[in-house]
Amino acid sequence: MKTIAYNMFGGTEVLQTIDEPTPSIQADQVLVKIKAVSINPLDWKIRKGEMKLMSGSKFPKHTGTDFAGVIEEVGSSVTTFKKGDEVFGIVKNNMKEGALGEYVAVPATSVWKKPAAISFAQAASIPTVGGAAVAAFQKMGKINSQSHILINGATGGFGMFLLQLLKPTGANVTAVTSTNGVAYAKEWGATSVVDYKKENILSRKTTYDVVIDLSGKMGYKNAKQIMKPQALFLNPVPQPIDIPTTLIQNLFRSKKHIALITAPSEKSINLLLQGIDKGLTIEVGKVFPFTQTQEAYQYAEKGGYIGKVVIEL
Template identity: 65%
Template sequence: MKAIAYQQFGNTDVLQTVEEPKPVIKSNQVLVKIKAVSINPMDWKIRKGEMKLMSGSKFPKHTGVDFAGIIEETGTAVTNFKKGDEVFGVGKNSMKEGALAEYVAVSSASVWKKPASVSFPQAASIPITGAAAVSVLENLGEVNADTQILVNGATGGFGMFLLQLLKQKQANVTAVASTNALDFAKKWGADKVIDYTKENVLTQQKTYDIVIDLSGKMGYANARQIMKPKSLFLNPTPKPIEIPLSLIKNLFTGRKHIVVLSDPSSKKMETLLDAVSRGLQIEINKVFSFTESVDAYRYAEKGGVTGKVVIEIN
C-alpha cells in the first residue's frame, strides 16, 4: 500500500510517498480502508522535531492522526464493528505511526461509527481538535449567559468546534480572528468579534471571566491584563515548562493559569457526536488528493486557515 513517511526531521520537503505492506491486524483491531485524513498542527510539530522527547528520533516516521474510512476487516475479538461499516478514528501512536496511508490497523476502541449526516472529510476532522475543544469545556466549570469568555485565535479547526460548543452552553463569547474569518466566527456562535489586524484586545477596557488562547501567541502574562481578579486563562498549547510552573503560580493568584491536556476518548466522542446531531457544523477549508499531500501540508502550515484541511484518499 502507499503511505506518507519521512526519514529525518524537517519541513514538508522530507515527506515521501512510500510502498509498505498492508497492515496485519491483531484480534482486538480493525483494518480501515482510509478515505480521508485531516491535518493538525501536531503533525508538523512532530515532523520538525519539536516533540522529539516524546516521539523519539527513530525513523521512518509517518504522519496524520485522525482519519475516516471503511472497515475492511475485523479481528476475532471485535464484536461492535463489521466489514463495510463507515467509521472515523485516531491512529494508535501518533508520535511514530500515522494514518496518512491507504490502510490503517487500529484498536476497535479507537474508532467510532461515522454519522450519516457528515462526509468522510468532515468525520476525519472530528477526533483531535474536537476532543481538544471538549477538554477545554471540561476545565471551565459552570458557564452561562453571564460568563464573559474571550477566545483568541478562534477560527481554526480547534476554534470551530469550541465556539459552537460554547454557544450550545449559552456562554457569552468574544472571538479574536483575522478579517477574512470574522464571518465564520459569527456563524459558529461568537456574540462579538475582534479583528486582530485592526484592534488590540489587550488595550481595550474590558475584562473577562475566562480567556482561552488557541493561538498560543497571547500567553498568560499578557492575558492577565484583561482577566478579572478571579478568572481563568486556559492554555491548550503549553510549552513543557508551563505545566509545572502553572501549578505553582496558581497557589498565589486568583487569576488561574490552566494547562489543558487532551485525549480523544470515547466519552469525548460521545459529546461531539451529540453536538453534531444538534447541528454542529464542520467546515472543510480545502480538500487535497493523496498525491497532493505535500502541498496540503504546505497550505496548512502557512497559517490563517479557517476550519480544517483534509487529504482525501480514493
C-alpha cells in the same frame, strides 16, 4: 500500500510517499481503508523534532492522527464493527504511528461510526480538535449568561467546535479572528467578533472570566491584562516546561494558567456525535489530494484558514 513517511526531522520537504506492506491486525483491531486524514499542528511539531523527547528519533516516522474511512477487516474479538462500516478515528500513539496512507490498523476502541449526514473529510476533522474543545469547555466550569469568555484564534478547527459548544450556555463569547473568519465566528455562536487585523484585543478595557489562546500567539503574560481577578487562562499548546511550572505558580496567583493536555475519549466523541445530530456543523476549509501532501502541510502551517485542512485519498 502507499503511505507518507519521513527519515529525518525537518520541514515539509522531508515528507515522502513510500511503499509499505498493508498492516496486519490483532484480535482487538480493525483495518481501515483510508478516505480522508485531517491535519493537526501536532503533526508538524513532531516532524520538526519539537517533540523528540516523547517521539524519539527512530525513523522512518509516519504522520497524521485523525482519519475517516471504511472498515476492510475486523479482528477475531471485535463485535462492534463489521467489514464495510464507515468510521472515523484516531491512531493510538501519534508519536510513533501515522494514519496518512492507504490503510491503518487501530484498536476497535479508537474508531466510531461515521454519521451518514457528514462526509469523510468532515468526520476526519472531529477527533483531536473536537475532543480538545470538549475538554476545554468542561475545564471552564460553570458557564452561564454572566460569563465573559475570550477565544483568541477562534475559527480554526478547535474554535469551530468550542464556539458551538458554548452557544447553548448563553455566555458572552468574544471571538478574535481574521477578516475572513468574522462571518464564521458569528455563525458558530460568538456574541462579538474582533478582527485582529483591525484591532488589538489587548487595547480593550473589557475583562474576561476565561481566556483561551488557540493561536498560541497571546500567551499568559499578555492575557493577564484582560483577565478578571479569578480568571482562567487555558493554554492548549503548552510547552513541556509549562506543565510542571504552571502547577507550582498557580499556588501563588489568583489568575490561573491551565495547560490543557487532552485526548479524545468515548465520552467526548459521543457528546460531539449528539451535537452533529442536533445541527453542529463542521467546516472543511481546504481539501488536498494525497499526491499533494507536501502542499497540504505547507498550506496548514501558514495558518489563517477556516475550520480544518484535510487530505483525501
